[in-house]
Amino acid sequence: MIETAKLDGRRNYKVIDGRLCELVSFTNTCSGCCELSDGHNIYGYPYDEKAGCIIGSGCEECGYTGKRRQTYWIPILFKKVRS
Numbered sequence: 001m002i003e004t005a006k007l008d009g010r011r012n013y014k015v016i017d018g019r020l021c022e023l024v025s026f027t028n029t030c031s032g033c034c035e036l037s038d039g040h041n042i043y044g045y046p047y048d049e050k051a052g053c054i055i056g057s058g059c060e061e062c063g064y065t066g067k068r069r070q071t072y073w074i075p076i077l078f079k080k081v082r083s
């Protein structure tokens with residue numbers, strides 16, 4: 001059973017497998033057109049400070065922007081209270 005609940009106006013929540021998850025979205029480097037060597041930008045791709053990621057050379061996958069908007073459902077981990 002999947003329920004969608006709006007706990008506040010800004011964030012999206014959904015219960016997946018009995019766990020409350022939050023929709024998190026961010027802009028990330030397009031893996032289709034940006035080649036990194038062990039995470040190092042050896043080919044000198046431009047860095048987009050606003051998006052916080054490296055911009056690839058552009059391909060069909062990302063619509064030639066070099067970056068992609070990604071969204072994930074992340075389970076919210078509740079802190080355990082220890083006495």
Ligand SMILES: [Zn+2]
Nearest residue numbers: 030033059062
């Ligand atoms: Zn791309």
